[in-house]
Amino acid sequence: MGFATTKLIFFVTTQMVLVGVMFHSTCKTIFESIIFVFVMHPFDIGDRCVVDGVQMVVEEMNILTTVFLRYDNEKIYYPNSVLLTKPISNYYRSPEMGDGVDFTVDISTSMESINALKKAIQIYIESRPKNWNPRHEVIVTGIEDMNKMTMCLCVQHTINHQNYGERNTRITDLILELKKIFEELGIKYHLLPQEIVLTKVNASK
The missing domain is CATH 3.30.70 (Alpha-Beta Plaits)
Structure with a gap:
């Protein structure tokens, strides 16, 4: 059967580590997005929310991303894993204001x-x-x-x-x-009397 060389073993090992790191990051992002959408669930489609100080309406919700519509009709896409770390205020779920x-x-x-x-x-x-x-x-x-x-x-x-x-x-x-x-x-507001200084200027001949 023969034996694998050291270079081959090293190559296979590094590739497996690389794939493991990539999938770990992807799995972490997917897991955080699922937690945000199904567990926290801070808003629904149509809710008016404030994210990063900007007031927007939730237009679309997906597993990985949420689409917001800003006041000027610009669409903003947020990864749900990022929204998980941000404070979000929701007008729709708020009491009388x-x-x-x-x-x-x-x-x-x-x-x-x-x-x-x-x-x-x-x-x-x-x-x-x-x-x-x-x-x-x-x-x-x-x-x-x-x-x-x-x-x-x-x-x-x-x-x-x-x-x-x-x-x-x-x-x-x-x-x-x-x-x-x-x-x-008859309720009005009046300015205080203003001091006006007049200076006489002799017209030159």
């Missing part, structure tokens, strides 16, 4: 006007139970330059931010309603 609208009023605005503002906001929110949770809050966040008071209306949606278009529509309607309330109550 909150929002905030910042605004500024003049420091001279009376407490009666501020209380009337809070009451008008309450009436508006309670009149739309399909859009807003009745729990809300109007808070003062600071006083700037001794002439303006910054405030924030904190509200809670009856939806999460999975439906981003609906969320934007509700916030737009809320801001326009605030503008209407400001006009009705």
Whole structure:
């Protein structure tokens, strides 16, 4: 039968080690992808997620990869083994989400006007139970330059931010309603008097 030479044995051994390393890496990737898809399963097709700070919609899920659709319709392919190591937020599986609208009023605005503002906001929110949770809050966040008071209306949606278009529509309607309330109550913001220095220049003859 004869005996294999040392060079032949060395060649066969190195090839077996190389194949073993290749298959080990492939098997590890497949195993991690299966764990991500079937065990962790952080999202489903159609969910709106945030990965690496980018908001995207899940368009396709495979064993090894997931396809996302970004806001500008660009498709992004992520290996599931990579997604396994990343923090992922999922709007669809989140509870009802909150929002905030910042605004500024003049420091001279009376407490009666501020209380009337809070009451008008309450009436508006309670009149739309399909859009807003009745729990809300109007808070003062600071006083700037001794002439303006910054405030924030904190509200809670009856939806999460999975439906981003609906969320934007509700916030737009809320801001326009605030503008209407400001006009009705005469709440305005005035700039501080500005110092103007005039210098007389003699016209040359």
